[in-house]
Amino acid sequence: MMNGEQERMRQLKAQLRARMSRIRGSIPPERHVSLSGRACGHAAAWLIGEQIRSMLIYVPFRSELDTKPLVEEAWRAGIDVYVPRCLPEDRSMTIHLLQQWDELKTGAYGIMEPDPRRRPAEADDFVPEAVIMPGLAFDLNGGRLGYGGGYYDRLHERFSSGGKRRGPRWAGIGFGEQVVEQVPMETTDARLQVLITEQGVRKMNGEAEDGTDAF
Template sequence: MATKNELRQHYLEKRSKIPFEKINKWSKKINERFLSLKDLETAQKIMSYISMRKEVNTYPLLETLIENGFKLYLPYTLKKEGTLGTAQINNLDLDLQAGVFGVQEPKRELRNKKVPGDLDIIIVPGAVFNKAGYRIGYGGGYYDKFLAEHGQSALKVAFAYEEFIIDDFPVEDHDIAVDMIITQTDIITIEN
């Protein structure tokens, strides 16, 4: 079986070759599926990642969530602690700045040291996922640490292109599975 690092490299390389036209088409379908979730009827606080490179494009979804009155939280990297912080965002044009690893992050003045204890939904990025809901991220372990500390009661949702869900890969004790994976063709509920 390939190592996590080999799988990460393989799937990031594969993803980099997908044309933007497909990315936008698939992302639109994934975002629509997310917005159709029954869980949104009772959710108030949603944390999401900000897409980069050829990840599922979250920008239109984030705009919609803000417009519809959800409290939207976006992550920033706490490099020393090896985890993430969150800040509430009200305007994607005004509230973001370039951060660690070239990712857009909430501006410093919006950052609060305390992560809300009542996040309803956390949208989690990843390079590749398995059918049990585990993910291979980008190698820093930031999300696993964050989810272990703050994700117990939240619905953990991953966005992935269908061909980036594989049967199996090595899972470690600290890995945290998501509850649901949304692809351009399906919503997969994980039975944990």
């Protein structure tokens, strides 16, 4: 049973999700394309500058920032691109290499996901060098508000287990309109190391370079 503080946090997150969903969904199509392209350009420069050789990234759905330009730039730069496949039965993810768009098919929640018959999942101990996540809201202290399913929480736990010496860089990508003063965060919530918008790349929480305190 939730205590009073947990219920208050749940309500704060639900209210912010509803508000930010409306804001993100109201971005006009032309502006959505333009801002997505600019954010992806900043993200590509960050990946190349940091010499990141592999990344896990979401396939865009509905009003999420369009990451397809970033995926294609990563392919051109020789960066291995992995995408997740959601398993609703336990709210976990499997990770699959993606080398061309026709390796995707409609999966859980209507999201385009890798076809496991064409691209089998990587081993559970595989860890990419960067994880680039969507979200509904972000703040400049590494806070991120997701969709409430806990998929990336479980992925973080998986990547942090087993005594791995170094985890991935945890980055959020979204529109500037999604950045708020403060995302409601519980003490157990981990934080992003990087936030990418059309305005540029912001690094934070540098003490978490091993990924143990990142989300």
